Amino acid sequence: MLYILQATCVSPQPTYGLPDFSSPRHPVANRFHALEPDYQGIPTGILRRMGKAIRLAVGAALPMLKAFPTMPEGIIIGTGNGGMEDSIRFLDQIIAYDEGMLTPSDFVQSTTNAIAAQLGLLTGNKGYNSTHVQRGLAFEHALLDAGLLLRENKSAVYLVGGVDEISASNFNIDLLAGWFKQEIIDAADLYTSGTPGTIAGEGAAMFLVSLNPEGAMAHVTAMELLHTEDPGVVACTLQSFLEKNGNPGEPPDVFISGENGDIRNQPCLEAVEAMLPADAAIARYKHLVGDYATVSAVALWLGTLILQQQAIPGALVKKRGNLSTISRILLYNNYKNFQHSFLLLENVVAGSPA
Amino acid sequence: METEQLKDTLKRQVIEFLNLINVKPEDIRNDEPLFGSGLGLDSIDSIELIVLLNREYGITIQDPKEGRKILVDINTMADYIEKHRTK
Amino acid sequence: MGIISAAGKDLSGNLLSLQQGRSAIGPLQNFPSRYADRLPFGEIKISNETLRRQAGITEPGVTRTTLLAIPAMKEAISNARLSEADLRSPRTAFINATTVGGMCLTDELAKDAHRKENGSEYLSSYDCASVTLFLMKYFGLTGISDTLNTACSSSANAILQGARLIRHGLADRAIVGGVDSLAKFTINGFNALHILSAEKSRPFDAGRNGLNLGEAAAFLVMENVTAAAGKKCFAALSGYCNANDAYHPSSLSDTGDGPVLAMEGALKSAGLAPGDIQYINAHGTGTENNDLAESRAMERVFGTVPLFSSTKPYTGHTLGAAGAVEAVFSMLSIGQQEAYATLNFTTPMPDSTLVPLTRNTRVPMQHVMSNSFGFGGNCSALVFSAC
Numbered sequence: 085m086l087y088i089l090q091a092t093c094v095s096p097q098p099t100y101g102l103p104d105f106s107s108p109r110h111p112v113a114n115r116f117h118a119l120e121p122d123y124q125g126i127p128t129g130i131l132r133r134m135g136k137a138i139r140l141a142v143g144a145a146l147p148m149l150k151a152f153p154t155m156p157e158g159i160i161i162g163t164g165n166g167g168m169e170d171s172i173r174f175l176d177q178i179i180a181y182d183e184g185m186l187t188p189s190d191f192v193q194s195t196t197n198a199i200a201a202q203l204g205l206l207t208g209n210k211g212y213n214s215t216h217v218q219r220g221l222a223f224e225h226a227l228l229d230a231g232l233l234l235r236e237n238k239s240a241v242y243l244v245g246g247v248d249e250i251s252a253s254n255f256n257i258d259l260l261a262g263w264f265k266q267e268i269i270d271a272a273d274l275y276t277s278g279t280p281g282t283i284a285g286e287g288a289a290m291f292l293v294s295l296n297p298e299g300a301m302a303h304v305t306a307m308e309l310l311h312t313e314d315p316g317v318v319a320c321t322l323q324s325f326l327e328k329n330g331n332p333g334e335p336p337d338v339f340i341s342g343e344n345g346d347i348r349n350q351p352c353l354e355a356v357e358a359m360l361p362a363d364a365a366i367a368r369y370k371h372l373v374g375d376y377a378t379v380s381a382v383a384l385w386l387g388t389l390i391l392q393q394q395a396i397p398g399a400l401v402k403k404r405g406n407l408s409t410i411s412r413i414l415l416y417n418n419y420k421n422f423q424h425s426f427l428l429l430e431n432v433v434a435g436s437p438a
Numbered sequence: 439m440e441t442e443q444l445k446d447t448l449k450r451q452v453i454e455f456l457n458l459i460n461v462k463p464e465d466i467r468n469d470e471p472l473f474g475s476g477l478g479l480d481s482i483d484s485i486e487l488i489v490l491l492n493r494e495y496g497i498t499i500q501d502p503k504e505g506r507k508i509l510v511d512i513n514t515m516a517d518y519i520e521k522h523r524t525k
Numbered sequence: 526m527g528i529i530s531a532a533g534k535d536l537s538g539n540l541l542s543l544q545q546g547r548s549a550i551g552p553l554q555n556f557p558s559r560y561a562d563r564l565p566f567g568e569i570k571i572s573n574e575t576l577r578r579q580a581g582i583t584e585p586g587v588t589r590t591t592l593l594a595i596p597a598m599k600e601a602i603s604n605a606r607l608s609e610a611d612l613r614s615p616r617t618a619f620i621n622a623t624t625v626g627g628m629c630l631t632d633e634l635a636k637d638a639h640r641k642e643n644g645s646e647y648l649s650s651y652d653c654a655s656v657t658l659f660l661m662k663y664f665g666l667t668g669i670s671d672t673l674n675t676a677c678s679s680s681a682n683a684i685l686q687g688a689r690l691i692r693h694g695l696a697d698r699a700i701v702g703g704v705d706s707l708a709k710f711t712i713n714g715f716n717a718l719h720i721l722s723a724e725k726s727r728p729f730d731a732g733r734n735g736l737n738l739g740e741a742a743a744f745l746v747m748e749n750v751t752a753a754a755g756k757k758c759f760a761a762l763s764g765y766c767n768a769n770d771a772y773h774p775s776s777l778s779d780t781g782d783g784p785v786l787a788m789e790g791a792l793k794s795a796g797l798a799p800g801d802i803q804y805i806n807a808h809g810t811g812t813e814n815n816d817l818a819e820s821r822a823m824e825r826v827f828g829t830v831p832l833f834s835s836t837k838p839y840t841g842h843t844l845g846a847a848g849a850v851e852a853v854f855s856m857l858s859i860g861q862q863e864a865y866a867t868l869n870f871t872t873p874m875p876d877s878t879l880v881p882l883t884r885n886t887r888v889p890m891q892h893v894m895s896n897s898f899g900f901g902g903n904c905s906a907l908v909f910s911a912c
Contacts, residue, residue, distance in 0.1 A: 128458075128459045128460055128461075129478055131459060132456065132457040132458060132459045133457070133482075159769075164652060164654070165652055166674075171628065171710070172634075172635075172638045174710070174713075174714065175628075175631060175634060175635055175638070175710060176635065177713075178631060178709055178710070178713050179631070179632075179635055182559065183558060183559040183560065183709065183712075183713055183716075184559075185488075185489050185492045185493070185498075185717075186489065186713055186716075186717040187455075187485070187486045187489045187717065188482055188485055188486070188714065188717035188718045188775075189482050189486060191710075191713075191714035191717060191718070192482065192714075192718070192774050192775045192900065193774070195624065195674070195676050195900055195901065196624075196653065196674045197674055197675040197676055197899070197900070197901045197903060198774065198900075198901055200675075200901065201769070201774060201900070201901025201902060201903065202774070202901075204769045204771045204901070204902065205771050205772070205773075205774070205901075205902070207771075208771050209769060209771055210768055210769050210770070210771050210782065210783065210786055211768065211769060212767050212768065212769075213675070213767065213768075213769040213901070213902075213903055214673065214675060214682060214686075214767065214903075215673065215674055215675050216671055216672070216673060217652065217653040217654055217672045217673065217674045218654050218657065218670070218671045218672045219652060219654035219655075219658070219672075221671070222654075222672075225671045228669075229686070232689045232690070232693050232695075233689075235693055236689075252638075252639075253638030253639070254638075256637065256638055256639065256640040257637050257638060257644075257648055257651065258648075259640070260637060260640065260643065260644030260648055261644065261648035261649055309669065311658075311661065311667070311670065422658075480773075481773075481776070482718075482774070482775065485717065485718065485719060489717075501719075502719050
């Protein structure tokens, strides 16, 4: 499908720069706020207007783009809510001033495509620019979009990313809807809580992708997306996905699980885990970064890290498994127990087709 | 309010309203152009400053183009406010 | 294809408006806003209750944006003679676009966002995806399903995305399009930018002073050659391109760089020369910035600019739906071999020699271009060709 040339991640843990999971940070009041990088590359005149989602995306991507020898042919972003905080700030103005004289910058910055637009603006990128907003599959659709574009532009490079922010407003909305824990919980107890809901997170993971394996970090070989609440359908889909894309003699070595501590997601998760080889290692990450619509981008970044380091950071291990070399990783995400994605990530084998 | 005091207050309000990071009132000269060079504000800022004049000083400017003629620098802004404020 | 807009509740209603030069722009009647009678809008004069009843929806939490999409999708599905099995097929993709989503519910959103009460019925209906997810359930769609939001070019990009999926064999057909409803959020957002006109908009006119907002839904069923066999073909999508102006968050460069790249790219992807286009359905919003930038861009790309008009005076600027609405109008033009007038135009812009069509004109049309340019410099151009 495509090769990942470079990847960066801004998350609630020290993942930007030198990743360090040795003493993980904890959520506060069920919220995992991102560790923001310094924004030195961004002119203050532009930074002052940026809502958090835009800041996180630009903070993650800009240094990587500036250091890359060529300009990507396009920028494709997946986001669930975009700049929700800016939207609500504008909404509050509408109410407070009864539709009177209002300041427009919150409105302009709140449009979900402002993230991709700002990245284009800051780098003078006049190529393809798109924003996918299919909630828990927004990032996956951005990746799919890049994959299709690469079939048409075989020598191109694209920037693909997933980003979402916690705002007081979208936290409240999802809390009222029952998607976050009613009780305050710590990371250590997330998976054993036995209650509905999870904890909120935010972050940005950005990737430069192409069809060129030279110097690439990892190879995304296949992806499958699914809308269902039925664990049986999830299991069936995984089975045919592995049959179509897997090599029966080479099952995945590592499974990166989108487990999030919501008891309602357990049946689908268990159906998936039941299909794994007995000695597969299992990693999970939402106790470290929380859950949100585009968190699967962080999972993909983690996958590239695990392949590069040939080890799973201790803080992520659910099951050690029987690892020698890590060459195939299966990623599974489950968002609000309705949107599912499977992704196969493999080591780069020189000369293999994308 | 004394003119100098108004200009000082105005600088603080501009900084806060436009979220000008790392800019202090003493960094802004009274005759420094707000747009183009100088402070480097843009068309969205000119609209926002019109809203500022309305909310803080009760002044209504309908057309942003008219607004740009008034919003040249702190001096002209303060001048206009003193002549037209209703708050 | 299927459509609902202020200009008509279906294809034939919209076509009649175009043929009769009838604009539906006027004061708001069913929408409480300070601007209801101060500014003109392209309002669909059908209440949410009626839309719900006609769609047979009894469950709570369904926004107007979602409700408007249903009749347009039904019309498109019916015209394309899609069966239940076709809809259920994993080879049928669905690419939807919206900018408003559930943000049309100002009061409920504010209460929920600030956790004022126990939560309204719309908690899962605010984001753009909620529209798509509801429509997937309503129509039983199981294939690749996605939502795009790139402001005013959104549904043009949805069309482009659907074409790509079919071209690369990930789908045999794609239902593509977009929807947006009028919302205090967008009304006040555009008003705060001083780009709403207090009069009916005058695209490309020297005295133009802004746009009128509208609401609409429009969807196309695109099929590969095999799936389309034996069915009525409105047009073929022969070219498309998306590019970025990269100049300013909410206005286009004076030289129209993004529009130039989009139009040139669309021609190239269609394998056509500028001289092969007989008519352009322009983005033509009536703002000072867009119409000048677009004119300059058309001159740069075409030299001798073909016949062009803006159909936004019939419907208003329907934001996320605009690309799809104007795709439908472009295809109606091809079908009727007629280009439709730019209403309200009297005087050319001083900075340009271009004059849009001011009368409905019968013209042999093989290839038509449709432009959509959005905030953030997002520029898309589509080329439709006679079947």
